[in-house]
Amino acid sequence: MERSVDSFAKELNAGFPGTAVFLGEPMRKHTTFRVGGAVSLFAEPKSLEAFVWAVRELKRLGIPCLIMGNGSNLLFSDGPHALAVLSTARLDTLRLSGDSLISGAGVLLSRLGSAALEACLTGLEFAHGIPGSLGGGIYMNAGAYGGELKDVVEAVTYLDGSGTLRTVSGADCGFAYRRSRFQDTDDAILSATIRLRPGDPKEIKAKMDDFSRRRREKQPLNFPSAGSTFKRPQGDYAARLIEEAGLKGLAVGGAQVSEKHAGFIINTGSATFEDIITLMDAVKSKVYLTSGVILEPEVRIIP
Secondary structure: OHHHHHHHHHHHHHHOOOOEEEEEEEHHHOOOOOOOOEEEEEEEOOOHHHHHHHHHHHHHHOOOEEEEOOOOOEEEOOOOEEEEEEEOOOOOOEEEEOOEEEEEOOOEHHHHHHHHHHOOEEOOHHHOOOOOEHHHHHHHOOEEOOEEHHHOEEEEEEEOOOOOEEEEEHHHOOOEOOEOHHHHOOOEEEEEEEEOEEOOHHHHHHHHHHHHHHHHHHOOOOOOEEEEOEOOOOOOOHHHHHHHOOOOOOEEOOEEEOOOOOOEEEEOOOOOHHHHHHHHHHHHHHHHHHHOOOOOEOOEEEO
16 A cells, blocks of 8 residues: 555645655644544645545545544544545635625635635634534534534535535435534545625624634633544533533543543643543443443544
8 A cells, every 4th residue: 555655645736736745644733632543644736636636546546535624523543544535635725696695615714714704604603613614524523602513504516426526415414413514424525615695894803703712712722633623412512421421620631621621622732532532431431330421522533
């Protein structure tokens, strides 16, 4: 496989000069948890053309491939990964079309929110503080403060498993709580149309500022994490159950249940994958014993 990876890297560089390609790249450098061992190859294709070529070529070579955005919901194990990772970071085109934003998958949700504000469009305020990209947000149906991407995604363009470009409507994306149809496929999300509504820019900004203030006050933003570690149980909140179980501040190695927000497991500076997984398992066990609720991870784990 390593020979194939080397050959692929050379072809990608030759065909698309300027593309960032790294061999044996530690994923701790590319995830918000700041944890993760080396992958065989990490690349940021410089354009949509380069990205599509890379996905198709990796499939042709039989090299396992993972598509990632901003790495804000990923937890990689510490061991080496026989895997190629393609970042959507440079799929960052963004334009206004009427009351819609046409955006590349790599555009950060914070930038998308700012663009909506600038265009006096409402409906995306909830996403402004989410530290992910649009592609990752669609994959997980990201949401906060009562809003979800399913509410505003009109259409998604993607590369399917056979390397064919396709478009699907938002209604057919299979959106549910922290889910989409893309989790059940090897499709690569490339871009999306976000349908919004005209609004008062003062009201839009006031709502965004309020959400930002609440995040700063309640979330441990000064520590590496992957955001909410567990999904919200039906009719309840993971953070409430974890706090009720007396787990705030519980630590394993460099991983800790945040004392500020029990729904976050944070990296205090030296956490390993095993620290985080062991702590997650301890939290799940104790919460089950005290409440009978089985917590499900929200973070996507790459073993």
